[in-house]
Amino acid sequence: MGCLELTDIVKTYRGAAEPALRGLNLSVEEGEILAILGVSGCGKTTALKVVSGLERQDSGHVALGGQEMDGLAPEKRPIAMVFQKSLLFRNMTVAENINFAPRIGRGMGKKLLAQKTGEMLELMQLGGLGGKRATEISGGQEQRVSLGRALMTEPKLLLLDEPLSALDPGLKLALEAHIQEVNRKLGTTMLYVTHDQKEATRIASRIALMQNGRIVQCAKPQDFYAKPATxxxxxxxxxxxxxxxxxxxxxxxxxxxxxxxxxxxxxxxxxxxxxxxxxxxxxxxxxxxxxxxxxxxxxxxxxxxxxxxxxxxxxxxxxxxxxxxxxxxxxxxxxxxxxxxxxxxxxx
Amino acid sequence: MTKRLPILASFLPLIVLMAIAYIWPVAAIIRGSFSDEAGLFAGWQNYADVLGSYYFRDSLWFSLRVSLISTFLSVALAAVLAMALRDTFAGKKIALFLSQYNLSIPRMAAAMIMVFLLSQTGLASAVSHALGFTESVGDFPWLVYDANGKGLIIVFVWKFFPYICISMLGVLQGASLEYEQQAATLGIGKWRRFFFVVLPTAAPAIAVSSILVFAASFGDYEAPAILGSAQGRSLSVMLYLKYVDPDMRDRPEAFAIMVLMGLVLMAAIVTCRRLAAGGARKRGL
CATH class of the missing domain: 2.40.50.140 (Nucleic acid-binding proteins)
Structure with a gap:
């Protein structure tokens, strides 16, 4: 059994003529980076929202580590999410953004909080920027902060919704490598959504190609070039x-x-x-x-x-x-x- | 410099209009507050008379209390409604209509409606009596014409909460929602999200609409004139009575009251904006 199991997920938004997800099935292995690849509107983001609990599926099941997640509120799931926009709290410092979850959500002690924040700043290659305001850093640094903030919750599963799509190509490559390095170091399972075929090929150990609300092929990146299913x-x-x-x-x-x-x-x-x-x-x-x-x-x-x-x-x-x-x-x-x-x- | 002059010139009609429509009357009021009934300079005498008057202090306290309570209740009601109305649900259009239809009702009509509904000879009293909750219509509590301004507060809240609700809805359905979703996926619970993410994001909108509600209820004349316990309890009614009094000696005091009311509103604006900015900074948005 995989870390994340999605079984026959169906989701239709209120007022929509067509379902966004039409029987989505997917299994994500422990510690891997799996990319959901597809064109805009194919249901990728809806899939992530259902996994995170931000949207509720009409039918089907979400299980994480063998535990049913259906009906659990987003804050109760051991899942963190990085969005396309960095969504940093603008009047906080970089460090305050990084430690937002344990400080506000868990009331972690000051000493431990400072230690963990320092470690995360180093891991995110943001050492020395902790005291800067979130408005004073670059776009790439913003996404590193966003990633670090999500990782501070020590999630079993990290969802990344096109986190690099707004960055220029050079920065994108650097951050892709960084995400892979974080995955290796922490062993965090990642579900990465993108519409960019090359990005998915570079970053993921497996790709799930999504079309019209369902997965049409899930395989290693090279298999899509050598053995397409349809x-x-x-x-x-x-x-x-x-x-x-x-x-x-x-x-x-x-x-x-x-x-x-x-x-x-x-x-x-x-x-x-x-x-x-x-x-x-x-x-x-x-x-x-x-x-x-x-x-x-x-x-x-x-x-x-x-x-x-x-x-x-x-x-x-x-x-x-x-x-x-x-x-x-x-x-x-x-x-x-x-x-x-x-x-x-x-x-x- | 050469370009600035034509730009200034294009604004000249507006500046002249503002001077005639706003600056001149305000200047005239301030001048009147420092003059006696003959128009001669009287120094601070009018202010000393007004501030030394028990009736003024009582009216100021009454108006402040009614306006502050009305503003607070309007914000609270609007916040609850905006949170409920921002999600998609069956019957949302009807719920939106019900929460906003009273915007089109004039304040005087709203006050009259409250009289028909809540006075001792009103509908609520009759229903209460018919259902046996009160022995006679006279047992029904004084909700209008009462000394504490309960009727006024009801009118102001009913009339003004939609303004706050609309501005809060705009915020809650926009940027606030993204931040709230982000916070939810970081494990932050519903109430903490409300206090640490939603409220700070909505704070500027709440501050602005609160100022409008406070100013409108503090300076309102129609509702206190209809629902007030005794003529003169509300500051605006007191001001009006002093201004139209045939004894012209009261008119300079009316000007002084106008200036003092303006100062109260300016203080409210500054305080509210500072509180909103401070709150947002503290909570990190």
Whole structure:
């Protein structure tokens, strides 16, 4: 059993035509960082609010460490949350923000409070800033304070709702590394929500891809690039070519040729052969022929839209290769960059 | 400097209008408070007469007490209602209407309604008698025309709490909610959240609306004139009677009372703002 178990969670907001969560199932392991990834409006934040107790689900169960959380008020759950906005108490110092929960909520003794605050300031790399007002620090420091404030409650589970989305890219990378370091040091289980595929891939040990209020695939980040569960998942992770094909056992036959694909969930019969745009190898010498229809330069790479035995195929080639519209390209496909999904699987 | 002059010039009509509509009358009142009935300079004599008068001190205390209690009760009622009304629930629109419909009722009409409802010959008294709670209508407690201003307080609270409720709702449904949710996920319980997060966030809105309620009830004439125990108990009624008295010797004292009422309100504004700012600082928002 995981640290956090979500079972068949359904949630419809009052007045909304569609449910925000449609039977959400998810299991988060002790000590891991699991990222819920999805586009805006797919139900990510609602899922976090249900877990934290800020929203109550219509049906389904939330269990943490084997204990039912359903019906428990947010303050009674051993769960802390970091929001997209830092929500620091503006007229407090950094240290007062950090120790807000034990000072106000638990009435911790002054000596212990000072010791714990000092330790947290160091862990958050905020040493020397404890006496500064919350209004006097940068955006990145604000999110560190917010993270430290949440960790001061010693939560069993830390929820992070797009905490880095307002930061610039450099700062974002630094804070991602910092969050991973905190996770390693404290062993706190983290549920991290983001809409940024790369951010999720960098920070999480597993990703749960959410679409239309349910999880469509939960796996290690590399699996989304290598083994997407559905066409929608594949599209989300940059697969651009979906070619009708036939599958028998592990063998998939398509206009591009035959591929042995082990472990795909799609059954025998009509399937879609997924080909990554970077899959072309042996350019100029391979056995597959395609005619270039259009050329889209994209910096260091160029995307060629081609016609390959009646199938449309997008290929992304680096700048060493140059072709014009109407020209023929010969290439092979890297078998590591193909996959197959069911042709008829549509998630609503 | 060259640009400032045209900007100032554009404000000139407003400045002139303010001077005519506000500054000149205020200056005239202050001047009148330092003059005798013939318009000759009288020094502090009018203030000494007013402050030395038992009737003035009694009226000041009565008006202050009624206004402060009305403001406190309005804030308390508005806070409870705003907390209840900020969540989404079935029938919220009706609840919102019921909490705000009395905004459109004029104060004089509100006072009259209280007379019809709460006087000894009013509806409540008749119902109480019919149900056997009181032996006769005369046994019904004095809620209007009473010496403690209970009727006035009821009118002011009923009339003014919606103003505070509206401004508090705006705060509670906005930024305060995010901070409250953050505090909840940090393990802070409901009451502590209210005192350490909600109240400090709403403090500026409460302060401003409290000042408005205090000023409106302190300076109100219609309700005390209708519901007061005896003409002259409320400061505004006393002021009016002195101002319209055919004996012109009372008019300079009326001016002095006006100035003193203005000073009380200014002191209330400063105190309220300081308390709100101090409270917010103390609680960290």
């Amino acid at each position: 066409k929608q998942v594949a599209e989300f992770f940059g697969w651009e070519n979906f070619i009708p094909a036939r599958k028998r056992g592990a063998l998939v036959s398509s206009p591009l040729g035959e591929f042995a694909i082990e472990g795909a969930a799609a059954g025998d019969g009509g399937v879609l052969l997924c080909v990554r745009p970077e899959a072309a190898t042996e350019i100029g010498r391979g056995r597959i022929k395609a005619v270039v229809r259009s050329v889209l330069p994209q910096g260091i790479e160029t995307v060629y839209e081609t016609d390959c035995s009646g199938a449309r195929l997008k290929l992304s080639l680096n700048m060493r290769h140059s072709f014009s519209a109407g020209e023929e390209i010969r290439f092979d496909i890297d078998p590591q960059m193909v996959w197959c999904v069911a042709a008829d699987r549509v998630v609503i």
